[in-house]
Amino acid sequence: MRVRIKPLGIFRDLAESAVVEVELKEGSTVGDLIEELDRRYRGFKEAATKPYVTIAVNGREIEFTKGFETELSDGSVVAFLPPYAGG
């Protein structure tokens, strides 16, 4: 299956792209995806597992689903979001 990654802030710097597409095997989780991204982009896992980083699958934060065990499906959009503010 193919999932779409939206890396913002530091994650965009690491991935050097606004959008990344990743091919994963069926049943893969957010944790599997992070491992794959860490293989491609050095330091991605360390940045993604900091407590103040938000990871959202189709706009839903993973801490309110199954965390890193959250399963992905074909077409899922996974956003990696650093802390954000907006006055």
Added chain:
Amino acid sequence: MVYGYAGKILRVDLSAGKTKDEPLDMEWARKLIGGAGYAAKILFEEVGPGVDPLSPENRLIFMTTPAIGSGFPCGNKMQVVARSPLTGIWGDATFSPRFALELKRAGYDGIVVQGKADKPVYLWINDGKAELRDASKLWGKETFETIELIRKEIGDESVRVAAIGPSGEMQLKLACIISDDGRAAGRTGMGAVMGSKNLKAIAAKGSGKIEVANSEKIRALSAEAIKISMEKTQALRNFGTAGGVLTFEEMGNLPMRNFTRGRFPGAPNISGQRMAETILTNREACFTCPIACGRYVEVKEGPYKMKGFGPEYETIAMIGSDCWIDNLEAIAKANDICNRYGMDTISVGGTIAFAMECYEKGLITKNDTGGLELTWGNHEAMVKLVEQMCKREGFGAVLCDGSRIAAQRIGKGSEKYAMQVKGLEIPAHNPYRFKTMGLNYATGNRGACHNRGSPSYPARGITSPEIGLGEKYDGFSPVGGGRITKIHQDACALVDSFGMCKFMQFFGGLNLNMMTELYNAITGSNATLQELMKAGERIWILQRSFSVRMGLSRKDDRLPDRFLKESPPDGAIAGQVVELDQMLEEYYRERKLDANGRPSEEKLRELGLDFVIKALQ
């Protein structure tokens, strides 16, 4: 010795053309901290329900805060307070101009203006001396031109000034006050109140020293604050507040098409990142701020050619995505027009989005708009309309007093498309995404405001364990929303009245225990955080009491029906509604408000606000 305060208030009676000094009431300064807290007591005691907001009897209060002058990073916020002409209830606007420091160094914690001058004047405060000067030649001038002319007349380029533009002179209910360094006391129509008094500007210069109790401690806390906040605020520094556009669009927090959509394909085009790649020329910082989230931009050519202070996230979202507009240059131009005329960009954007939806629904046509095609995303029409609103010309004359009044003028059931609470347009944090923000808008003391309570912070991971908000909670859930919102509103009342910027206080990681240490180091007090949070609650309840006296009741604690009954079709917020009533019940219990929305006698006594009880009977 008074620490952290100048110790004096300047009284200005414009009708009599006189000024006088009065001592700051230190007992109430301790109970209400400063800023909008201290001003709340003055407004409550001096402005009764029969006072029209635009009459000479209304008070216009400029109030500084204890943090100003301490040198602490981001401690430069002050407030302007009056009965609001836009909402009819409590009105205030916070900004962080260098004018605030000059005012305090000139010897004044605040200025209370009453009456109306028989011709335009400006107030010149110079090291303890106050003088009213003729402003006839300034009337009609734009804000920044006014400021430059005042500096020229005084003969000192370093004088700091807060001024209104032509929109304030015309008493448009969306008019604001702008400082020489481009900061806006934006919301609730404070510029209109200033205009109603024929007061064009206030200029200040001071050389006095503001005494603090423990400067060594303040220095140590400052160093710690900078250390804690630098990494967390890096994105704000790089991309400004608009750096949040992409994240907020992804999360469904961005307002899109008058809050009817959950996706906006044009978001990358209006992001802070795009701004940094295109029109950004400089980063701007408020006094003592190491974050520098402000922007200075230039559009070098074309119809939107401009050079000036750049749009913030709120402006970009309300004038941009909420109107389905993704042209950053057009937004920058509209922002610049608002700054020069002195208009609140949040309410201007929200009101145009309202008009665009009315146009889509056929409630207004090109015949009504003077030929403007108010279709979603039409940036050319938007810029023209902004200018018309600022000048009260054309169809702008229908919209220039905000969406609630515009809906009354348009009729035909259009009020359901006005996204406002108590008359104040809903700003750029989406209640569908963070349900507590909906409750916060419904109950906010000045109407729908994202700053007099930001209960979505903990849901975004910006937690405050020291006040019982230590867990990141689910922003889609209404459970516990009443408690969370009440606590965050009290905290924000405290932080505002103390003078801290929330980008340092919450977002930057300066927790409220550190703020308590800072408060004590500045004022020489020995307060606990619990006592300061109680002061925050006291401020909140006193402001609420003012509005109750103006006729506010539970029926006003509402959101537009859209948020309760209609769901966006796409994005992260697809299928959501705001469970307001459930949260409101809990909120009323937490606040100890009675069934009519009035603070209970028990609560008023507990907070030492006994004088309010009789006035509310």
